[in-house]
Structures are given as C-alpha cells and as structure tokens.
Amino acid sequence: MTYKKRLSFLIIVDSLIVLSSIYVGFWLLMPDANILSSGTLFLSSLTLIIWHHLFAYTYKLYHKAWEYASIGELMGITKAVTYSVTVAGFVQLLVNGHVYLRVLIVTWMLHMILIGGSRFSWRVYRDFYYKKNIHKKRTLIVGAGAGGTMVARQLLQNRDADLVPVAFVDDDPKKQKLQILGVPVNGGVSDIESVVMKMEIDNIIIAIPSLGKKEINTIYQECVKTDAKTKIIPMLEDLMSGKVSVNEFRDVEVEDLLGRDPVKLDMASISESITGKTVLVTGAGGSIGSEICRQISNFTPENLILLGHGENSIYSIELELRAKYDTTINIFTEIADIQDRSKIFSIMEKYKPDVVYHAAAHKHVPLMERNPEEAVKNNIFGSKNVAEAADTFGVNTFVLVSSDKAVNPTNIMGSTKRFAEMVVQQLAQESKTKFVAVRFGNVLGSRGSVIPLFKKQIQAGGPVTVTHPDMTRYFMTIPEASRLVIQAGTLARGGEVFVLDMGEPVRIVDLAKNLITLSGYSIDEIGIRYSGIRPGEKMYEELLNENEIHKADVFPKIHIGKAPLKDEEVLGYFLRNFETMSEAELRAYLLAVANNKEEELKHLYRTKVSV
Template identity: 40%
Template sequence: MSSWRDRLKSGLPRLAVVAHDLAMVWVVWQALHRLRWGIEVNAPAIPLWSAEIALVLAAQGLVFWQVGLYRGLWRFAGVPDLWNILKASVLGLFAIVLGLFLYNRLGTVPRTVLVLYPLVLMGMLGAPRLLYRAWKDSRVESASKSSVRILILGAGHAGEALVRDLRRSGAYQPVGFLDDAVRLRGSKVQGVPVLGRVQDVAEIARETAAKLLVIAMPSADANALQRVVVSCERTGLPFRMVPKLQDVLEGRSLPGELKEVAIEDLLGRKPVLPDWKAIRGWLGARSVLVTGAGGSIGSELCRQCARHGARRITLIEVDELALTTTEAALKRDFPDVEYISVLGDCGDPAVIAHALKRAEPDAVFHAAAYKQVPLLELQLREAVRNNSLATETVAHACCLADVGTFVLISTDKAVDPVNVLGATKRLAEMACQALAGQFATRFVTVRFGNVLDSAGSVVPLFREQIRAGGPVTVTDPEVTRFFMTIPEACQLILQASALGTHEAIYTLDMGEPVPIRLLAEQMIRLAGKHPGRDIAIVYTGLRPGEKLHETLFHADERYRQTTHPKILQAEPRDVTAAHLESSIAQLREASSRYDLELLNNLLRMAVPEFQPVGTHPDYRESATVVAFPARNARKV
C-alpha cells in the first residue's frame, strides 16, 4: 500500500504538468476561435466543449507524450525545452488537421486558427516554464547572498555551465568573469559581467571581494595554464579548476566537480589519446594476469583492463595489504569482472605456475619490479633476483603455458644503463627477447619515463617536504626527466599490447624532458608558497646511479612510427640465446649463494653497455640523448 502511495505521490507533479498543458491547448483553441469570429457580425456560437475540442486535445496530448515533453523538469527549462515545445506544437497541428479532416473535412475550423495555433501554443507552454525557472533561480540567488563569492577565469562554454551549476547548489555566488577575448569585454554571460582580463585578476579580486578563484579553461594548454596559475598565485586566494572532459569521461573527476590544479596540468605535454577501439578489440572478453598488481602501475593496469572489457583479472602480489586493498577497490568499481588473487612472489616458480593454471590467461602484464635507484645500488642481489631472474621465471612459465602475449613493463633507465636498476631491467628485456625466438608467445616490451605520483617517485617526496615547510631537495639544477601520469602509462601499455607485433620494444614520444628544478618550483607554487622565499630549494648532488638526463632508445635500436602517432617502435638488438641462458644460470647460482662480487661481475658481462656512473671522467659530457624521428640528436 505504501509503495502505491509513493508512486502516486511522485506522479502527481507530472500529472499536474499534463493537465496544465492540455488546459493551455484548450485556452489557445478557444481564444483563437473567438479572436477570429469576433470581427464577424453573424459569428457562430463557440461552445466550451464539443467533440471537435475533444479530438484536438486527444491528438495534441498524444503528440506531447510521443515527443517526450514530460521527461524534462520545469526547474531546468531552457532552449532545448523550447525547441521541444515548438516541435510538439507543429506536429500537433498536423495531427489535429488529419483528425479533423477525417471527422468533418475541416468544415468548421478557420485557416487563421491553424496558422497561428503552433506559435501561440508555444508561447503559452514555454512562458510558464521559463518563469518558474527564473523564480527558482532568484530564490537560490537570494539564498546565496551569504555564500562564497567566486571569480571565474574563462567566459567560454565551461564558464557558462559552471555558473548554472553554482547557482543550483546555492553555496557559491559568481561575481564576475575574467577573459582575454576583447569581444566579451563589458558583456554578460548568464547575467554575470565580464569584468576584465585574466592578468588583472589580483586587482579585480580585491574590488569584488572574491574569496575563491575558479579556472574554467579545460582546453587550455600547459603554457597558458601556467600563466593563469601565476596570476592566481599573486592574489593569495585559493583557486580551483574545472576538470577536463577526458578526466570526467574516464572517471578521474566527477561532472561539476572543482578540482585542485595538479602538477600534471602544468608539465607542458598534452596527454596521449589512445585508440580505445583497438584496445577494446584486443582486450575484450580476455583473461589477463598482472604481477605486482598492488603497485602504482599494477593496480591502475588492473583498473584499465576491467574498464575496457577484460572478463577475468588475476592479481599476483607479495604485499598482503596492497593485494587486499586493490582487490576490494576493483570489486567495488567493477563488480561484473571475475577476480583471482594470488599472494606470493611471482619469481617463485610454484607461485607463477599455480597462478597460470588457475587463470588460464590470454595475456600477462609483468609489472612486478624494484625501482628505487639509490636503494638498489646497495641491494644488488635483490635487484638481480627480482628484476631479472623473476622476469625470466615468469616469462618462461608463460611460454610453457601457451600464454598468447607477455608484456614486460620496462624503463628508460634500461637504455645505456648506469645504475643497477637500469642494468637489471635491460637484462630482463634481453631474457624476454631470447625466449621470443624459441616460443610462440608474443613478447612486448614497453618503456616509459618517470610516472607522476607513483609510489616512491619524486612528486610524493616533494609534496611531503613542502608540507613540512621545506626545504625541497633537488639533486642537480640541470637534471631532467621524462614524465607521464599513471593512467597514461597504463594506457600506453595496453595500446602497445594491442599493436600486434610478435617481438618489439615500444615507447611513447614524450616530448621534451622536464627539469626537476621546474617541477619543484611548480609544486611549491601550487601549495600557495613562493620558491626561495617561503620554501627553500636545496641542491644535494646526483645520488649513486643517477643520470643527469634519461634516454628512451639505444643508439643502435632502429625506431619507426607505428599505427599510433605517439608510439614509437624500436628494433631489438641481437641477443645470443645460448649465451644469455648461461648468464642467467650463473646469476641464479651466485644469487643463491648471495655472492655480491660475482653477481656484479656477471651482470656487467651479461649487459656489456652497463657502465656505472663514475667510470667516465666527466659523465656530464658523455651523456647523449637519442632523438625521436622528428628531431635531431643533440648533446646535453
């Protein structure tokens, strides 16, 4: 009984709207007839109700319903609703004409009534809706007099939509727009005036007593956004920004949400747009296995696979808390996907064999690795065991299990390695390359640079140092790195996996490298501080195993464009499988005995290009950046 009453109660407003619209049809029909016949001396009597009027109401009411006039709400009536009303009025006229023609050959309806009917009806239906919305908006505006005063930077479509959302919420009061477009100067957008240029934000914010700045420029590039942020920082006021459409569509931001300006918004490189059709075509309905599934890359890779059609995801992780947390988040966000969790070290042959037997995967993403450069310089045995030997174990097990695709997550540090991390990841690449020539499994290696906000990366370190009041420690004023976001890195992995080559090394055209000094300064500014004044930047010198500049391709790796314009493919260098198998076996033996001296010698023999920092008289002069096809090689 209660559910019936609830449905009746919820349906009453819509019934009232239907009754209002049909009453307006009756009023218009009566008024037009009386207007037409009022000028005649011997005008016929006009009844208040007749079979003809009943037919008109039935025909017009049916058109209203079919056009979908009652799916919208008066509270949000706008131009689309007026267009819908005009369409319903015109179509209703045709329905009425047809019905009356069949009823009485239109013998009693003046042509003037038929001509004026849709226009007058549109006004009678649209005016109450717009008046109701204006009344509701005025109530919200009057209630928001004591709300937060907001100055909006950008008077385009995003700014206009933002004003509508803010007025509905009632918690914020837009006091003005700032925009550099001369044609908008002095105009109003949604009743809010355009007060001046973006660079004048400090002065205008004082004049308007604004308490919050909102950047409504989702399509602005990084350079333009940097200038806007600098202007906002001068005001001393907090500022937020409207998220980009891509972030909303991919679930990283909510519609209408105001987010803080993130460091990735200011780094100067447009994100790479993947070919989602190709990715879903390759990934759809597949079973995939991810090692290191609890890490920054592994967990996001699981989310991307779940989002884009994988039917089963197997997670291998040695950290029990990370495994539990990742699995719980996946089940919450993607409940329709089947999940298999395996706690253990993927380098243990029994663990990987058990996982492959349970999962029967079509593709394996090997993300498990140690990656902290200075730490691994002092932990050679674990670096070799986890980064190289475990990779060979997993890859070989995948070949024996007839896995279709094996994807190795590598790093730009594997190119001309000068540290243990780079050398062990390069050896992992070589191990995969040796297996690719012996088995049907397709091997894909994906290299990329530093990943923003990944565990142990420089961004969380800087953020913590800024929170503590500084100083922010940068190794060298000239050091540069390539950067990408975690979601972008995982999209690159999936995109490269979908390209279809049997054996290849892929990397992203990441544009120009970013100076770490600039990264630190931007993060300090985003925290509302001034570099050098509020937060000091201290240069500590390059740490053990660190380069000034990273590279993405070896000089002997011939690279070419792929079907994706931002992904490049390198031809793997020749590897002697027998020699590599012997090196791997010797490394396993030395690892089992924890013989660090032998491990060091064997690693240098297996990876001849490995030259630890310090072997050159002046490493700064010897570092070379290998250019992408569109650029010339240059010294740095």
C-alpha cells in the first residue's frame, strides 16, 4: 500500500470511528432523545472529527509503522483522543452552557478502544502470522537488561529474522518470573542448562554488552553444557561508537574466554612520539609486526618503513596500508634479512628513522631446538645488527619484541631472546638511543601459535593434540601485543624490560576444549590426545623472575623490570666464537648466560667453553 493510499485509508477509518463513538455514546446515555436531529450531536461530531485529525497529525499517528507499535505509539493515541474530546467538551459548554460529561467519557472510551484496536491489530496480526507461519529458531537471551531487551525487541520486530526469543535468564532476582515484551525471565545463569532443555532452545544469545571477559567465560561454560548454538552481541564500545548495531550477533571467539578484560593502553600519549615521525618496523609482514604497522598508521607518521624477509607478507601489508593511508603516509618497503649487517646499516642510513620496532625473529620453540645455530644468527646477531645500526644513525627509540620464554629459559629460542635483551641493555648504557625490550606471552592467532594448529586439527576431525593436561600459558591478543610495543616506546628511558599484566595463566587443555565447542562440536566428537612435553618446553611460563621485579609500575597494567646484565666480555666471547662452537657448547653457553649461572659460566669461560 502506497503512502497516499495508506493515509487516505486511515483518515476514513478514523472519521468513521469518531462518528460511531459519539453516536453510540449519545445513544447509550440518552436513548429517548432524538439523536439524529440533535444540533449538539452534529456540532460535537464535527468538532471531534476536525480536532482528532489535527491532533493525529500533530502526534504523527498517520506516519507510524503500526506493525511495530509499542508504548510510544499508545501514548500518541491517548493524547490525540483526550485532547480532541476535551475540545468537544469546551464547544458544548460554549454553545449549550453545559457539558454532556458522561457522553464524552463514553465517547473517549470507545474512541480509545476503536482507534487503539484498529492500530494495534496490525501488530497482533503480524506477530501472530510470522510466529505461526515461519519456522524460527527458539532463542534464549542471557541478560534481561537494556541490551537483552533491545535484542528481544529487534528479533520480535524483524520479520526476516530466523530467531524468536522465548525466554530470558538473568541473575537479578527482581527480574526473575517477570515478562519482558511478553518473554518470560526463567531463572539465572546457573539455570541455562535446564531452561534450554525445558524450552527446547536452539540458540543462546549473550546480551550483556558491558560484560567482562571473566563473566563471559563463566556464562559460556554454562552454555556449552547444552547443544544450543551460542552467540554474543557486540561490546559496549562498538555499540556506542556506531561500528555495529545490537542485532549484529557474532560467534563467541576464543579471545572472549581469556578470563580477563583486554588491557587498554593510553593511545593518546603515543601520538607525540609517532605523529609526523619516521618509523621503521622489522618483521613487518608477521602477525605482530603487521599489527604494529596498523596501530602506528592510526597516528599518521610521516614515513613508515616496512622491513621484512618474506616478500609475500610484506606485499600484503603494503597493499592493505596503502588502501587506507596512501594519501597521508609515505609508505616504503624493504626486503632484507636482518642477518645482512651491511644491508641493515644501509637501510638505517637511508631513512634515519626516529623509532624502530624490532619484531623480526625466529620464535618456534621445537624448530629452534633442532636448529640452534639459526636461532642464534637471527635472534641474536640479527637483533644486534638492527640495534647497532639504530645507535649509529641516531634513532631516538628502539623497542625489541622479546618473549616470556626469555625468563629462566630451558630452550634455545628463549635463551636467544634473553641474550638479545642483554645486547640491547648493554647498548642502552652508552648510547643516546633509548633501548627497551617488551616481553609477550603467547599471542592468540599469531603464526606458530597453538590456535591455528588446533583449528586445523578440528577441521580434520580431530583429535586435538595437547602436550600435557596441566600445562599453562599466558595469552594475549595480537592488538594487545602491538599496543604494548608502541606504548613501551613512549615509556622508554633506556634499559627497561616491559611486561604486560596478563592476568592468570590459562590451561592449554581448557583452551582446546573451548575451541572445540566454539567450532560446534562436542569434546567426545573431536577428542583430545596428550602427546607429551616437547624438547625445550616448560610446564608454565614466567614474565619476570624474582630478581627482575620492580615495585613501581610505570603505567597501569605494565610491569617494569631491571633484568640483570652480564659482563660485556661474557657476551662478547660468545659473539666472537659462535661459529667455532659445537652445538653442545653453543647450547651450554647460551643457557648458562640466559639463566645467570655464574659458576657454570666461569667454568665454561675458563675452559674456553670446552664441555
């Protein structure tokens, strides 16, 4: 029905309702009067019709989609009817000297019933028709507050939605046993399993946008006890910023189940050190390096140099950044191996960056155990090349991306990372460049992390392999890791090791179980197999050892440690004699240096690392 036809239809219907209401009112209360010849009836009818349409126009009763009618529309009807009947009463008083009050009251009641009924019948028909004639998935909404109510209203009003809300759960006892938009609140979070079974629920929507990660995890653990598919509405900041709407449900991601809220750093304070400056990122095509580039680009540096060894990954991040920032940032790409000292010095001399973020590294623990010399050449000598080039050409700030595996390391990868920290700490003592290191835990979704492996195993039908049921790790997201690197650069004074407060460590087996259920399978369907601890792995990781803990935090959620330095000659000896060492000698010396084993170092150094 076109707008003009719809408007004409409503005006005719309302006119008939007005005439019927006042006629029936007079007839009910004044049955003996000659109604048709009554001038009062004619005048009252004319007044009511004119003023009803005026007030209906004022309160936009002809412009509303009545299939979505709610309290607001009812209030508009009430005002229009009340004011038009009141005006009719004033006209009666002026003409006749008195008001037919009882007649007007009956007229008002009939008017409200007929006008309201004619409008809301559209919504009743729509709700009944679509609920009965379209198969929809029965949905449980977790949270009966503002977010849950908005979700329920969206689902009830959207005729194309394939979900229909049939129940809420909410831990607020004041809301339980009530109905919201006709949908009952059937208990709290602990009742999810029983409600799903009783109400034959197909889908669960977690609809509390301000919910913390720990609470999401608690709710999700109740949801996975059922066979229902679990989704979640966007976070509060995304809703408020307008990025997404409340009905854009998404699957629960493993990042939602970290058990803590993401650490939010002071991005505003970073602008001063980046905006209008020249920034170089090594390993720019990697998971961390590419995200650092994305975060940096938000602050509009004048020049951004993407340095990496893999041409495909550098090409990919270059295309992405140019599509968004080509007119505001000068983007340069350099394909180079950080082990190539002359090339690194040449690049540093060419661009003379203000800030260097060194993210290039070998990080795979088992692979580096089997190839220790490559770990040394890349993680130690490569880092040394980039750091010394930064010192030579007057870089203001140099940030080394390190690892939690550098703390009390039991493997080659961790030992080389700790050695690289010591190299930049030595430089920090005498250089004008501010050298700092940043330690990460495991980064969810990064290359080489456990998540992509688990996903492949699940897609292949399982089982998911976990090394040990009690193994734990700290986890963070790629954006968190990247922000920490950038924030560390603004906090640098020289020689620090910055560490993110990552909450409680997560059991790997719990992560595997969550990922299986998030993928829509049961634990029994996929299965979990324990493969045993691999060479160089620890049962748990540390972020700072007891000798490195610094009492004062320089920034909320960021710890700072003054890691102990080794004598420059101890480091220098290894760097000078690396190529002549056997693998056993190399391993022994690295672990002794990284773990601060003085007696062992003295023995190795005294016997010229002969073991």
